[in-house]
Amino acid sequence: MAKAQQLKALLQSHMEGDEARFYAIAMQIAAHEAKVGHGALATELRALIDEAKRREKRTPAKGPVPIVQPRGELSSLLSASFPKVRLADMVLPQSVEDRLSRILKEQRQLAKLRTHALHPRRKLLLLGPPGTGKTMCASALAGELDLPLFVIRLDGIITKYLGETAAKLRLVFDAIAQTRGVYLFDEFDSIGTQRAFPNEVGEIRRVLNSFLQFIDQDDSDSLILAATNHPEILDYALYRRFDDVISFALPDHERIVDTLRAKLAAFRKEGIDWASLAREAEGLSYAEVTRACEGAVKDMIIHDLPALEQPLLSRAIQERKSIPSSTCTSA
């Protein structure tokens, strides 16, 4: 018979949804049974494993249980979606990619970490200029973990519910505790700054204090992300509430090339000098490079051209460069 350790590991891998490990342990048990002379049982176990693998291939990947859209008051505070974006869709510096992979690893081993009274990293502060991938990163984490993404526009809450923002925040944190998901507090600086609402300093301070209290108390399995373009005006007390602070930046030469190549991968191209295009695009954000690519592709389609050519892309980049960058933010 299988050893108690093996049975425990089998159940644990099932609980954690770690299919590869589950099958590996099941195969180990079959091998063990064969070794101790239980040939028929071993054959039966192997057949069951093969059948389970076949079925898994036939059935579509398990998605998140589609939770209902936020209702009532919550619906005006949160917007929900189920992103399909993956980390591999993003072009990132290696250091950022490593940190995000680490977060995913910890999240995927959540149950295991919890049994050792450890907590996975899940409160993240995302900093960086517009169009560098903060919102996309929230989508990618949700997509990778098969979780819904809820976006909370803090500036909206503060202006719309002046005087009752703290009560609204409580509703949001109740949802965070009830429904596991990725919760993105966008435009997070609106509670860190006092400049935007010079007459409402008291209210902003109250909101900030409530936020600090809620995030401290939160012991849920949700990921809480806060994104801002203005790290310099964030209250210092906020920083230490987060398990990780991730900085996004404009793409360097190499990453512009990667972005151009990735965004144009599906199209026929002729005689493209990527390095020269990347030099022209220097200073643009990932979002702006993406828009330039989309512009060139649209031109190609509109003019019935058989492939993308250098001048078309070059023109699209120049056009993008002539637009003030603040106009090209989140998609």
Ligand SMILES: Nc1ncnc2c1ncn2[C@@H]1O[C@H](COP(=O)(O)OP(=O)(O)OP(=O)(O)O)[C@@H](O)[C@H]1O
């Ligand atoms: N690192 C990246 N890799 C690939 N594409 C990117 C990246 N960053 C941004 N993009 C593209 O630009 C679009 C807009 O980016 P995103 O909304 O994530 O920027 P942001 O940092 O949240 O900006 P903002 O501060 O204005 O909210 C994305 O949907 C994606 O198409």
Ligand SMILES: [Mg+2]
């Ligand atoms: Mg954003």
